[in-house]
Amino acid sequence: PYLYRTAFHSTTLAEESQRALEHLEQTIQLEGPSTIAAIIIETVVGTNGVLVPPPGYLQGVRDLCDRYGIVYIADEVMVGFGRLGEWFGIDAFDAKPDLITFAKGVNSGYVPLGGVVISDRIAAAFDNVSFAGGLTYSGHPLACAAGVATFEVFRRDGILERVRDLGSRVVQPTLEAWAEKHPSVGEVRGQGLFWAVELVRSKETREPLVPFNAAGADAAPMGAFAAAAKKGGVWPFTHFNRMHVAPPLVISEDELVRGLAVLDEALDVADSYAD
Known part of the structure; x- marks a missing residue:
């Protein structure tokens, strides 16, 4: 949604949100839900304009993902860890993604570090199945230590x-x-x-x-x-x-x-x- 330069001829935020969601659903139906594994959305679109989602939009995306069996991934690489004044930007909106990706602000970039937060429902799928997603440089102790130190500063300094x-x-x-x-x-x-x-x-x-x-x-x-x-x-x-x-x-x-x-x-x- 981008009301200032709306592609949907909207005049209000509510109208823009509704029409953007309708367009997204039409796209899902056109492509075929079975061909879509996940929808990845920056909680607030960053480099392309700092586009703050209108009220209800991200919850609408959540509802569409539930309806069509699609995983909702929130890209929090730019807004996660404080940029919006929340640990995760999604906390400022009424929506719960299945996965959250993060990096950058998690340790202020002192040492490269990124990660993924996975919902209980997704995690449960691997209770009895091996997760073949390991990498040779996962869990780097120096990067993780920088992350822990960053959390401490966030709390200490408010x-x-x-x-x-x-x-x-x-x-x-x-x-x-x-x-x-x-x-x-x-x-x-x-x-x-x-x-x-x-x-x-x-x-x-x-x-x-x-x-x-x-x-x-x-x-x-x-x-x-x-x-x-x-x-x-x-x-x-x-x-x-x-x-x-x-x-x-x-x-x-x-x-x-x-x-x-x-x-x-x-x-x-x-x-x-x-x-």
């Missing part, structure tokens, strides 16, 4: 609570103010410390500030915005016509406010390309 606080009290109101202030800001969306700012040439037409997959002169507006941010001391993450705001979970409030102020000024450059 990281999850801090992410929720900074997200709702600092980031969200700041970005929403940008949407009112800057003609180039079409939409802001996100949760916790995981946000996207979509830049446009026109708020009315929602034409992207640069074309998708733009290169060379076509990409100049985003390049100029990024250069202005770097000049101010912030290296922005940009993708197509979007800027993502996803600071370290341990960022201080002062650092966060100063970084957002730099991006605010850089948006003045983006505004010069807007209608």
Whole structure:
């Protein structure tokens, strides 16, 4: 679901959720449920736009998977372990996947580590059957030790609570103010410390500030915005016509406010390309 650029001609989040689920069910029926082993979904779509699922959508996916005998896998590599202010991002939504994949934030990347959480129902299938999924580097002691240490820091420093606080009290109101202030800001969306700012040439037409997959002169507006941010001391993450705001979970409030102020000024450059 992507209401801002809906493919379903929706006008509300509820409508977008319903129509996206109807489209998913049609796709399942067209492909044939017996040909689909699993549906893998990022709880919040990351690099492709920080798309937060509307209320009820992930539960609707869960219901479809149950109806058609499909395994529901939640990809939590980007949002797991605090990015949304929860241990797992799925905890913020009313849905229970069969499997959860995770990595990155589980130990802050100090040592490569990833894993899979498996539901009791799936695990029970291997009570009397050998699970042939072992790898020679599984259970690396150094990586796992880094993971345990990360959990201890999360609890000691109240990281999850801090992410929720900074997200709702600092980031969200700041970005929403940008949407009112800057003609180039079409939409802001996100949760916790995981946000996207979509830049446009026109708020009315929602034409992207640069074309998708733009290169060379076509990409100049985003390049100029990024250069202005770097000049101010912030290296922005940009993708197509979007800027993502996803600071370290341990960022201080002062650092966060100063970084957002730099991006605010850089948006003045983006505004010069807007209608």
